[in-house]
Amino acid sequence: MNKKLSILQVNTLDLGGGAEQIADNLLKNYRQSGHEAWLAVGEKRSSNLEVLAIPLIRDQGLWAKLCLSLREWLAPLHARIRGIARLRKNLLDLSIGSDVIPRWIGMEEFHYPGSKAILELAPKLVDVVHLHNLHGHYFDLRSLSDLSQKVPVVITMHDAWLLSGNCAHSFACEKWKAGCGACPDISLYPGLSRDTTALNWKRKQGIYSHSHLYLATPSQWLMNKAQESMLLPAITQSKVIPNGVDLNVFHPASQALARSQLTIVPNTQVLLFAANGIKRNKFKDYATIRSALELLSKNTSTPILVIALGEEGEEEVFGSITIRYVAPVSDRQTVATYYQAADIYIHASHVDTFPTSILEAMACGLPVVATAVGGIPEQIDHGVTGVLVPAGASVAMAKAIEDLFNNPQLRVDMGKAAAIKAQKEFSLTLQAQRYLDWYQEILASKAIAL
Numbered sequence: 001m002n003k004k005l006s007i008l009q010v011n012t013l014d015l016g017g018g019a020e021q022i023a024d025n026l027l028k029n030y031r032q033s034g035h036e037a038w039l040a041v042g043e044k045r046s047s048n049l050e051v052l053a054i055p056l057i058r059d060q061g062l063w064a065k066l067c068l069s070l071r072e073w074l075a076p077l078h079a080r081i082r083g084i085a086r087l088r089k090n091l092l093d094l095s096i097g098s099d100v101i102p103r104w105i106g107m108e109e110f111h112y113p114g115s116k117a118i119l120e121l122a123p124k125l126v127d128v129v130h131l132h133n134l135h136g137h138y139f140d141l142r143s144l145s146d147l148s149q150k151v152p153v154v155i156t157m158h159d160a161w162l163l164s165g166n167c168a169h170s171f172a173c174e175k176w177k178a179g180c181g182a183c184p185d186i187s188l189y190p191g192l193s194r195d196t197t198a199l200n201w202k203r204k205q206g207i208y209s210h211s212h213l214y215l216a217t218p219s220q221w222l223m224n225k226a227q228e229s230m231l232l233p234a235i236t237q238s239k240v241i242p243n244g245v246d247l248n249v250f251h252p253a254s255q256a257l258a259r260s261q262l263t264i265v266p267n268t269q270v271l272l273f274a275a276n277g278i279k280r281n282k283f284k285d286y287a288t289i290r291s292a293l294e295l296l297s298k299n300t301s302t303p304i305l306v307i308a309l310g311e312e313g314e315e316e317v318f319g320s321i322t323i324r325y326v327a328p329v330s331d332r333q334t335v336a337t338y339y340q341a342a343d344i345y346i347h348a349s350h351v352d353t354f355p356t357s358i359l360e361a362m363a364c365g366l367p368v369v370a371t372a373v374g375g376i377p378e379q380i381d382h383g384v385t386g387v388l389v390p391a392g393a394s395v396a397m398a399k400a401i402e403d404l405f406n407n408p409q410l411r412v413d414m415g416k417a418a419a420i421k422a423q424k425e426f427s428l429t430l431q432a433q434r435y436l437d438w439y440q441e442i443l444a445s446k447a448i449a450l
Contacts, residue, residue: 003443005443006126007037007038008122008129009027009039011041011131012138014041014044014051025244025245026432027051031050038050039052040052056112063095068095106194106196107200108166108192108203112139114138115139128442131155141204144213145207145211152439154216154438155213155214156217156241157353162204163226163231164201165181166183166186167189168283177229208231209234214239214438217240218242218353222374223238242354243431244431245359246332247429268304270344271293272309272339272344272361277310277311283352287394288393292348293306294321296398300402303320306324307342311325312327339361339364342366344368344401344405345368347376353374353375359379363418363422363426364419367386370389371397372388387400387403
């Protein structure tokens with residue numbers, strides 16, 4: 001019989017993008033299933049009592065106290081004497097000790113002492129720690145070794161940052177396999193002030209060599225990368241566990257009612273895409289979406305409303321196309337209403353792990369037209385639940401959208417197939433149960449080993 005578990009998840013934030021939604025959804029599901037669960041975060045944005053803020057404590061030894069006292073003594077002179085501001089900043093850095101050196105030379109910074117004591121944040125001893133995104137200036141990666149000696153540590157990779165000397169995704173670059181260095185773009189998120197990617201890579205390799213981790217990825221594409229990386233020696237066991245969405249919120253519903261709620265004119269052709277930060281995000285590909293829409297406007301006179309969900313801006317009109325920008329929406333039911341009001345969901349990326357927005361669209365019964373990059377081909381069955389086009393292929397994307405608009409029955413059939421696939425493979429309940437079953441397996445195997 002499976003035991004009641006105590007689970008501590010760790011993530012950068014509790015509210016935000018895909019990784020945040022996944023961690024929060026799992027937290028709620030675990031508790032609803034009768035387990036004790038908490039989420040420790042670098043920055044807490046909600047009032048949820050089960051979300052625990054990781055403190056940014058610093059070493060308070062004699063040297064640190066001296067530096068901080070001098071910094072405080074200089075505070076009244078901060079705005080009156082030139083150079084005092086920089087001196088006070090340097091004193092703050094010096095209070096950290098030798099751990100500040102990586103920051104000074106532009107390396108990834110791991111000095112976040114609060115994360116070394118995350119086990120103390122939970123109200124009781126935990127059975128398993130489940131880590132999500134570890135970048136975001138809150139987690140000391142060096143604590144992995146010690147942490148994995150005390151308790152089973154599961155890591156879900158939502159991107160490829162753990163595998164490289166800096167970037168969350170490497171595009172076509174494969175230097176991460178052998179050691180990074182001579183980085184083609186150090187500005188890629190999380191970003192560096194100078195090219196220290198080779199040093200960062202070696203530092204991570206050293207950390208992993210003393211760690212014992214259970215690795216999960218939402219897509220086989222990302223798992224394949226992990227198994228070719230420096231992380232491989234640290235992996236005790238691995239599983240591909242697809243992300244899931246809450247089918248109580250994301251499900252097919254009356255399109256007419258949804259459009260009425262959103263004041264969308266009936267009988268309008270409606271496209272939808274998740275636009276939160278898409279114009280600034282180098283991993284996304286707004287240019288292909290924009291180009292496809294411009295091509296579409298030249299090939300049809302039928303009015304098409306394009307909803308850019310999660311991006312503020314003035315409404316744009318060109319040809320038969322109207323782009324309506326909708327500011328970020330926090331209420332998940334309202335987000336679902338936008339999917340339910342649309343005819344087709346479109347998604348373009350240069351690289352993507354396993355986008356939640358595609359799963360949400362499928363769950364709401366929408367056919368998806370998307371670029372075939374990263375883990376997206378594992379979500380969409382080409383010609384059955386949607387259409388896959390090559391990366392950057394705006395002409396192919398425009399044609400796929402036009403074909404679906406011209407063939408309403410195909411559009412309906414694809415939407416139904418998408419909803420069925422989401423129900424069978426991408427439910428939050430299934431995702432959570434897969435993790436719970438794995439936790440039980442891990443704990444059982446460790447008990448036998450003892």
